[in-house]
Amino acid sequence: MARVRLEHVTKRYDDQGDVVTAVDDMNLDIDHGEFICFVGPSGCGKSTTMETIAGLTIPTEGEIYIGDREVTNLPPKDRGIAMVFQNIALFPHMDVYDNISFGLRLRDYPQDEIDRRVERAADIVQLEGMLNRMPEEMSGGQRQRVAIARAIVREPDVFLMDEPLANLDAKLKVHMRTELQRLHKELDTTIIYVTHDQEEAMTLSDRIAVLDSGQLQQIDPPLTCYNEPDNLFVAGFIGSPSMNFVEGTITENALETPNFSLEFNPSSIDGVGVGDDVTLGIRPEDIYPGELKSEVPDPSGMITATTDILEPMGDEIFAYLLLGDGETSMSQELATNDQLLMSIDPDSDLEEDDEIGVVIDRRNVHLFDSATGEAIVHDLIPYEAEGTASSSEVESDD
Amino acid sequence: MATPTDTQEQSSDGPLQRWTQSAIQNPDKVYQALFYAAMVFFLVTTLFPFYWLVVLAVTPEGNLLSGSFLPTVNLFGVSGTFPLPVPKGFNPGAFVTVFEQVPFHLYMLNSFALAVTTTVIVLFVASLAGYVFGRLRFPGRALLMLGILAISYFPPAAFVIPLFQAFAGNAPITIPFTSIPLFTPPRLLNTPGSMVLPFSALFMPLSIFILTTFYGQIPDGLEDAARVEGTTRLGALFRVIMPLSAPGVATAAVLTFIAVYNEYFFSSIMATSPEAAKWSPIVGGILSYQTQYTTQFNLMAAASIVGVLPVVILVIVAQERIVSGLTSGALKE
Numbered sequence: 001m002a003r004v005r006l007e008h009v010t011k012r013y014d015d016q017g018d019v020v021t022a023v024d025d026m027n028l029d030i031d032h033g034e035f036i037c038f039v040g041p042s043g044c045g046k047s048t049t050m051e052t053i054a055g056l057t058i059p060t061e062g063e064i065y066i067g068d069r070e071v072t073n074l075p076p077k078d079r080g081i082a083m084v085f086q087n088i089a090l091f092p093h094m095d096v097y098d099n100i101s102f103g104l105r106l107r108d109y110p111q112d113e114i115d116r117r118v119e120r121a122a123d124i125v126q127l128e129g130m131l132n133r134m135p136e137e138m139s140g141g142q143r144q145r146v147a148i149a150r151a152i153v154r155e156p157d158v159f160l161m162d163e164p165l166a167n168l169d170a171k172l173k174v175h176m177r178t179e180l181q182r183l184h185k186e187l188d189t190t191i192i193y194v195t196h197d198q199e200e201a202m203t204l205s206d207r208i209a210v211l212d213s214g215q216l217q218q219i220d221p222p223l224t225c226y227n228e229p230d231n232l233f234v235a236g237f238i239g240s241p242s243m244n245f246v247e248g249t250i251t252e253n254a255l256e257t258p259n260f261s262l263e264f265n266p267s268s269i270d271g272v273g274v275g276d277d278v279t280l281g282i283r284p285e286d287i288y289p290g291e292l293k294s295e296v297p298d299p300s301g302m303i304t305a306t307t308d309i310l311e312p313m314g315d316e317i318f319a320y321l322l323l324g325d326g327e328t329s330m331s332q333e334l335a336t337n338d339q340l341l342m343s344i345d346p347d348s349d350l351e352e353d354d355e356i357g358v359v360i361d362r363r364n365v366h367l368f369d370s371a372t373g374e375a376i377v378h379d380l381i382p383y384e385a386e387g388t389a390s391s392s393e394v395e396s397d398d
Numbered sequence: 399m400a401t402p403t404d405t406q407e408q409s410s411d412g413p414l415q416r417w418t419q420s421a422i423q424n425p426d427k428v429y430q431a432l433f434y435a436a437m438v439f440f441l442v443t444t445l446f447p448f449y450w451l452v453v454l455a456v457t458p459e460g461n462l463l464s465g466s467f468l469p470t471v472n473l474f475g476v477s478g479t480f481p482l483p484v485p486k487g488f489n490p491g492a493f494v495t496v497f498e499q500v501p502f503h504l505y506m507l508n509s510f511a512l513a514v515t516t517t518v519i520v521l522f523v524a525s526l527a528g529y530v531f532g533r534l535r536f537p538g539r540a541l542l543m544l545g546i547l548a549i550s551y552f553p554p555a556a557f558v559i560p561l562f563q564a565f566a567g568n569a570p571i572t573i574p575f576t577s578i579p580l581f582t583p584p585r586l587l588n589t590p591g592s593m594v595l596p597f598s599a600l601f602m603p604l605s606i607f608i609l610t611t612f613y614g615q616i617p618d619g620l621e622d623a624a625r626v627e628g629t630t631r632l633g634a635l636f637r638v639i640m641p642l643s644a645p646g647v648a649t650a651a652v653l654t655f656i657a658v659y660n661e662y663f664f665s666s667i668m669a670t671s672p673e674a675a676k677w678s679p680i681v682g683g684i685l686s687y688q689t690q691y692t693t694q695f696n697l698m699a700a701a702s703i704v705g706v707l708p709v710v711i712l713v714i715v716a717q718e719r720i721v722s723g724l725t726s727g728a729l730k731e
Binding site for chain 2: 056066075076077081082083085086088089090091092093102103106107150160234243248
């Protein structure tokens with residue numbers, strides 16, 4: 001059983017006198033067979049965290065366990081891991097067979113065992129008949145499959161994948177993504193996967209670990225990260241296009257923002273007091289045109305806005321709305337407070353520069369503490385008060 | 399020359415002017431001409447001495463000192479000196495005599511063994527150094543590199559006397575300016591050790607520089623991949639980094655090999671007399687054809703030619719390797 005645990009792992013670099021903390025007190029507990037994605041912007045420490053698990057970097061502080069063994073200071077070869085690299089890193093002077101069997105040959109496996117395993121790995125990633133090719137004769141996708149075969153042939157306890165799809169074109173990426181999921185189902189091995197692409201993380205993983213500036217922000221199943229982000233960073237990072245944020249202040253019976261007010265009962269929500277500065281977060285799909293108000297379970301009051309830009313995506317249209325007086329000038333960057341992104345039905349006859357009314361689904365309004373960025377609540381109208389069924393679905397993940 | 403159909407100005411120009419005119423139109427012509435001029439220069443300066451050796455080698459010993467190597471030729475009534483030396487007689491037996499008079503093959507074997515041993519040692523140690531300098535970041539790296547560079551600029555002669563004293567193994571090595579003995583070195587004179595050690599030290603810096611550059615260019619990902627797959631850092635160096643740097647390794651190896659194969663200064667001192675049994679190298683063998691009273695130039699020339707052959711073969715073989723290494727795009731990732 002390959003459970004992976006990180007305890008207080010910290011990695012500091014000395015960059016010409018400046019101490020840079022790449023990973024800051026990371027605690028993780030990854031179960032056997034779990035598919036975990038590390039996501040975050042570049043420089044957030046996700047690759048460094050993976051390197052400490054692989055043994056390519058030794059952490060400054062903290063311990064790492066794979067299975068029941070402490071591996072903090074073990075060299076990579078003794079950790080029972082296999083890794084797929086972002087730049088694929090096939091050995092250019094070896095053909096596909098030699099690349100895949102490299103690790104087995106180093107460990108002095110008998111020749112027939114090597115042949116059998118290479119055959120099986122090549123079969124899994126569909127590389128039959130290419131074992132004699134050199135890496136430079138292959139396409140990007142084929143090389144990536146060789147790299148994956150090289151990893152699975154050793155039957156490791158843990159797979160580490162460092163942005164393995166980053167260098168592939170969009171179509172191949174989607175294809176390889178499903179292949180990876182199939183692979184995970186087939187192998188039943190722990191997979192730790194690093195990506196900066198939140199969409200990849202959402203689709204692949206059992207749980208997502210969101211990292212920022214070396215710190216773990218949240219580790220939860222994808223939908224929990226999406227529906228109940230722990231803080232502003234996770235809320236903004238997960239989901240594409242990202243969540244709208246509007247700053248406001250709590251009053252006796254509403255949330256007042258510069259351009260609109262959202263009525264609710266602050267006393268029904270823990271952690272909110274009158275006069276608090278909060279940030280309202282609302283996803284584009286939870287904003288509706290005014291004419292659909294009757295279909296929204298718990299609509300807000302009508303908010304007037306002007307459509308600015310429309311982005312038809314085919315299955316939906318992203319409409320950028322300007323709040324307030326609707327005046328824009330190109331030279332001046334829009335304050336986020338004055339802008340909302342709404343996702344609407346593709347059949348809508350909305351035009352640019354239309355003045356419209358929109359409503360917000362108050363059940364899906366997130367409130368964050370403006371000072372700390374911590375989430376306060378993920379619905380303005382408590383579900384218990386309405387007694388709806390959907391509450392159990394969201395909260396059962398906790 | 400200009401024909402009546404040419405234009406007026408062209409007919410008045412000489413061939414040099416016309417060539418100049420067209421070269422201005424097409425500068426490639428000039429570069430090509432310069433290329434050929436340089437080629438001819440290098441061919442003459444490198445191949446003429448070799449030709450001169452051949453002329454000497456096949457001239458019978460008795461004819462060596464009498465008459466000129468530049469014969470007078472009489473062509474259509476005009477007599478003049480032929481501009482190239484030609485052999486005075488033909489005696490290919492000199493190439494056999496060299497092995498009869500002196501065990502020249504043993505000297506060659508000495509040089510070969512010394513060169514191979516030194517090359518292996520240099521490649522191994524310089525690979526380790528090249529790995530460290532090329533791939534690791536640590537404080538003082540530039541300073542250390544500079545130190546190696548500085549040492550490589552010392553004239554080898556500066557080391558001869560202390561090394562000879564040490565390798566003689568008569569007296570213990572003392573701490574400088576005191577008489578406190580440190581250790582007594584073994585007697586290494588007349589053994590390969592007394593030559594391989596200084597050669598390795600002298601030719602190391604160049605190889606370190608070459609290998610540092612090459613090893614530094616191998617992507618980190620490949621080394622990481624090798625380590626995850628099950629090698630140690632050293633294993634990654636010898637299994638992945640070194641094979642991928644084949645052109646650089648070959649260059650360092652060929653340069654070291656040739657330098658040691660041709661070496662005379664240290665070996666003439668460390669081998670106390672030019673005998674094959676005392677590990678005297680090729681040059682020592684060549685000089686053995688010279689006695690107090692006679693100098694057999696033809697045999698010396700023949701021995702020089704025989705001695706050069708292995709290096710020529712090595713360079714031809716290695717060159718093909720280098721070129722193939724450079725063109726196969728092995729480093730493309």
